[in-house]
Amino acid sequence: SQKIEQNSEALNIQEGKTATLTCNYTNYSPAYLQWYRQDPGRGPVFLLLIRENEKEKRKERLKVTFDTTLKQSLFHITASQPADSATYLCAQSASGTYKYIFGTGTRLKVLA
Amino acid sequence: DVKVTQSSRYLVKRTGEKVFLECVQDMDHENMFWYRQDPGLGLRLIYFSYDVKMKEKGDIPEGYSVSREKKERFSLILESASTNQTSMYLCASSPPEGSGEQYFGPGTRLTVT
Structure with a gap:
């Protein structure tokens, strides 16, 4: 069955550096991949969506790539700040279904 | 901005009680969804609804039911709460199929003792 895999280990980086988080999927290529931010005890907040026919999407300091050959999406935060510290979730959805599959998330900590 | 609200942030119930969780967008x-989130397991879909009075089971519907009488409101019901239903419950909504993103409420942390 389809799975979304994210690195469960926390990622620590220095302020000002670029954080790169990885999301791998198995089997079929999803129609959409989404990235969400989740703070402790709160609901996820939608950040970016990329379609399978798109290679890259940007929004301010955020960038998402989608590589169907590698079955992978990368999420980048440039010029990272301590306020970017959170857990980031990757999710996929497919056309014709209401089913979303979420990864377990990667915790990012940006050190001042 | 999309706003999804949930009736309670924290809830403590006893085993066997009937529990209602309300969500309004x-x-x-x-489309509206109910998930539960547990450490190491990620978000798991309990039920979703694609229209008023329409519902479909997700991955873990056992022990739960839902109600959608109005478009903006989606309720999750725990018929007889058990300790293994202690979890974070998240409601979400999304535009019609095609846009992909979901908008989540703040979550309800339910503890069943």
């Missing part, structure tokens, strides 16, 4: 979205 203000963006006229057709």
Whole structure:
């Protein structure tokens, strides 16, 4: 069955550096991949969506790539700040279904 | 901005009680979802609804039921709460299929003792 895999280990980086988080999927290529931010005890907040026919999407300091050959999406935060510290979730959805599959998330900590 | 609200942030119930979790969205979205989130397991879909009075089971519907009488409101019901239903419950809504993103409420941390 389809799975979304994210690195469960926390990622620590220095302020000002670029954080790169990885999301791998198995089997079929999803129609959409989404990235969400989740703070402790709160609901996820939608950040970016990329379609399978798109290679890259940007929004301010955020960038998402989608590589169907590698079955992978990368999420980048440039010029990272301590306020970017959170857990980031990757999710996929497919056309014709209401089913979303979420990864377990990667915790990012940006050190001042 | 889309706003999804949930009736309680924290809830403590006893085993065997009937529990109602309410969710309201203000963006006229057709689709609404209930998830539970547990450490190491990620978000798991309990039920979703694509229209008023329409519902479909997700991955873990056992022990739960739902109600959608109005487009903006989606309720999750725990018929007889058990300790293994202690979890974070998240409601979400999304526009009609095609846009992909979901908008989540703040979550309800339910503890069943």
